[in-house]
Amino acid sequence: MKRLLASLAIALTLASCSDSIPQPDREAMVRSDLATIVAALEAFRDVHGTLPQALEPLVHPDGEGHHFLPAGTAAIYDPWGHPYVYERTDGGYRLRCLGADGAPGGGGADRDVDAAELAAESPAAR
Secondary structure: OHHHHHHHHHHHHHHHHHHHOOHHHHHHHHHHHHHHHHHHHHHHHHHHOOOOOOOHHHHOOOOOOOOOOOOOOOOOEOOOOOEOEEEEEOOEEEEEEOOOOOOOOOOHHHOOEEHHHHHHHOHHHO
């Protein structure tokens, strides 16, 4: 319950201050957040041999004291205050931001950003 309330407080805080962040900065924040979360997911998998069921375990130390994201981080929420969408798939996962509207699809500020697309765009992937 405490974790749920803390997550809700973070989301509300982000939503209340997100209007002051310019759109290009939000897009850069999404890219940075997704890269950070991907690294945390891979570290979790390295330690535990499996992926977490949700992003929430990444922000709290596990039973062995491992931290995958800084405690209390807002990194599992996008710049508009919506949680990043994480889904486990056969053999992996899908991580994405649904944009300003928090709904699938859209263009401009509402455009979805998928971590897999960002990985394909990176120079290291070429």
